[in-house]
Amino acid sequence: MNLFRLKRRDAILSGAALFLVVAALDWATSNALSLAAFYLFPILLVAWNCGRGWGLVFAVAAVGTQVMQATVPETSYIKPLRLYIAHANVLLEYVLVVVFTGMLRKLYNQERLNARIDALTEVRNRKGFQEALANDIARHERKGITFCLAYIDCDNFKQVNDNHGHAEGDRLLKAIADVAVETLRRSDTVGRIGGDEFAVILPETGRTEALFVVDKLQQKLRAVTHVRQWGVSFSIGVAVFDKTPGAATAAMEFADRLMYTAKESPAHPTMPRARSPCPEPEDGYSSPHLERAFGFIR
Numbered sequence: 365m366n367l368f369r370l371k372r373r374d375a376i377l378s379g380a381a382l383f384l385v386v387a388a389l390d391w392a393t394s395n396a397l398s399l400a401a402f403y404l405f406p407i408l409l410v411a412w413n414c415g416r417g418w419g420l421v422f423a424v425a426a427v428g429t430q431v432m433q434a435t436v437p438e439t440s441y442i443k444p445l446r447l448y449i450a451h452a453n454v455l456l457e458y459v460l461v462v463v464f465t466g467m468l469r470k471l472y473n474q475e476r477l478n479a480r481i482d483a484l485t486e487v488r489n490r491k492g493f494q495e496a497l498a499n500d501i502a503r504h505e506r507k508g509i510t511f512c513l514a515y516i517d518c519d520n521f522k523q524v525n526d527n528h529g530h531a532e533g534d535r536l537l538k539a540i541a542d543v544a545v546e547t548l549r550r551s552d553t554v555g556r557i558g559g560d561e562f563a564v565i566l567p568e569t570g571r572t573e574a575l576f577v578v579d580k581l582q583q584k585l586r587a588v589t590h591v592r593q594w595g596v597s598f599s600i601g602v603a604v605f606d607k608t609p610g611a612a613t614a615a616m617e618f619a620d621r622l623m624y625t626a627k628e629s630p631a632h633p634t635m636p637r638a639r640s641p642c643p644e645p646e647d648g649y650s651s652p653h654l655e656r657a658f659g660f661i662r
Contacts, residue, residue: 367409375413379422382406387429400430400454407458408465416466423458427451482556484534485541493555493563497612500553500567505608512566512574513615515601515623516540516585521560524594536594543588547581563619571604578602599627 370378383406390399403426411419431451435444480492488496500511518540525533540562544554553565566577578600589596601622609615 368412370409370413372414375410376418379406379410379414379418382409383422383425386426390429391433400426403430404458404461407462411462411465412469416462419462419465420459423455423462426458427455430454482541485538485556487541487545487562488553488555490555490557493553493557493565494612494616496553496555497565497615500565501608501610501612501615503567504605509568510570510604510606512564512569512577513603513605513619514564514566514574514578515557515616515619516544516562516564516581517599517623517627518560518562519597519599519627521596524596532594536589536592536596539588539592540585543584544581547584548577557616561623563616569604570606574602574604599623601626 367378383403386399386402386406389402393399403422407419407422407426410422431447434447434451480488480495482489497513503509504511518536521533521536524536537556537560541554541556544562544564548554548564548566551567555563555565557563564581566574569577582598582600585598601619601624603609603615603619603622605615609618
C-alpha cells in the first residue's frame with residue numbers, strides 16, 4: 365500500500381484507525397507523558413491524501429481528545445488556563461503542519477504533472493500519454509466501451525528543420541499540438557510521443573465517429589500547414605478497439621504500425637492490414653484518403 369497515493373475513503377479510514385490507536389494509548393498513559401507528536405501521523409496521512417479540510421478536522425479532533433484526557437479529574441493536575449493555552453499552542457502547530465502539507469502536496473502534484481507534459485507543445489509526453497491510455501484501457505475493460513487510438517506522423521518534417529531552422533520546426537510542432545487540442549473534445553487526450561509523432565486517445569468513440577474526427581483533424585492540419593507554407597503532410601494510423609488490446613504498449617504499437625502502413629503505401633487505394641502483438645483484428649481497411657490507415661480490434 366502506497367500511503368502517499370491513497371484514495372480518499374481509504375485514507376480517511378486508515379487515518380481514523382491510526383487516530384484511535386494513538387488516542388487509546390494517550391488515555392492509557394498519564395498526563396506526565398505527552399503523545400501529542402504521535403497524533404501527527406494520522407493528521408499528515410489524511411492531510412496529504414484528502415486535502416487541507418480533512419487535515420484540519422483530524423487536527424481539531426486530536427486536540428479535543430487531548431483536552432478531554434487532560435481534564436479528567438483523576439489525572440488533571442494543570443490549572444485550566446495553562447491547560448487551554450498549552451493545547452491552543454498544540455492546535456496552532458497542527459494547523460501549520462496541515463497548511464504546509466497542503467502546499468507541499470500542491471508542489472508535488474505540479475512537478476508530477478510537469479514530468480508528464482512535453483515542454484514545447486504543452487501536451488502529454490510519452491510517459492503521460494501511456495498513463496492516460498492505460499486508464500482508458502482499464503475503463504474499457506470494466507465497461508466494455510469502444511475507444512480509438514490514432515497515431516499522427518508529420519511527413520517531411522526534417523526538411524522544415526533543414527531549410528528553415530529548428531526554431532521553425534518547433535513552431536510547426538507547436539501548431540500541430542494546438543490544432544489537435546482545439547479540434548478535439550476535452551475528454552480526448554493529445555500526446556507528443558517523440559520527435560514529429562503525435563498520438564490521440566478518443567474515448568467512447570466508434571468506427572463512424574473516429575472517421576469523422578480524423579477527417580476533421582486532418583483537414584485542419586492541412587489548412588494550417590498550407591497557410592504557413594511548411595510543405596508537410598500527415599500520415600495517420602487509427603485503431604478502433606471494441607475488444608481490449610491488453611497493455612497500453614501493445615495498443616500503441618498497433619496504431620504505430622497502421623501509421624507506417626499509411627506512410628509507406630500512399631499510392632494504393634487499399635492498404636494492407638498491420639500486424640501487432642494485440643489480438644488480431646477481424647477486419648481492417650483504409651479510407652479513400654491515401655494518408656490514413658484504419659484497423660479494428662473486435
